[in-house]
Amino acid sequence: MDVFISIDMEGVAGVATREQCRRGADDYGIGRRLMTAEANAAVAGAVDAGADQVVVRDAHGDMANLLPDELDRRAELIIGSPSAHAMMEGIDTRPFAVALFVGYHAAAGVEAAVLAHTYSGTSFHDVRIDGRSVTEAELNAWLAGEYGIPVGLVTGDDRICAVAEARLPGVRTVKVKRGHGFTVAASRHPEDARAAIRAAAADAVRGAPELTPTVASGPVTIEVDLTDLRRADLCALPPHVERDGRTVRYTGERYLDAFHCLRTWLHLAAAAR
Ligand SMILES: [Zn+2]
Structure with missing residues (x-):
């Protein structure tokens, strides 16, 4: 049983500002470290539940944020951009039992959602599929669905977790922070967040057989x-x-x-x- 993990940065515990998420900014090193530790928590949870191979896709910005030598060595890291499947690069390489989304965030324009955007923070005001505004989590869930793979976990702030629960049937969520504004959050301690992510990732992997892929049918x-x-x-x-x-x-x-x-x-x- 193989597990695919796509990890973004804006929804990681302890992250709330642009300076933590932007290469070259003073606090970027903090963001990278926190992101890598949350990736490791999800990998540990997947392995706890019996995963054979775990693939971690670095899914933020230029997709080269995770600290490779600090990543759990049981995971294969997919790093860099651009690529055909973007935040989901590698999803088509083997029959993964489940995909886990860690450090995700709400869609562009959502109030009190931490660093909310949809694929572009500067160019896109709104992204709609068949007339409905969507999040990156849904866009990437459909991508996984193309290969018959369900999404079992979404972690991030309270806003993205609410959307995931409403739109991805059976998904588990971990709220690592509450949004107070675009760059303001009340965050759980990162270590507590990681413990919760590890446990939820394990539950999601064990529960994978009950999940249904999110499939977009027709045009x-x-x-x-x-x-x-x-x-x-x-x-x-x-x-x-x-x-x-x-x-x-x-x-x-x-x-x-x-x-x-x-x-x-x-x-x-x-x-x-
Ligand atoms: Zn990001």
């Missing part, structure tokens, strides 16, 4: 509200993209097509800065 329409018209000018260029002011829209035959369009918009929008 999928993805829409993004961009933060400005210059970004929209560029994101409207790929074939089959419709545009309405700052909004771009694409319908793919499969979810993966829609996801790859989102990734294309992400990089085009970044080029428009």
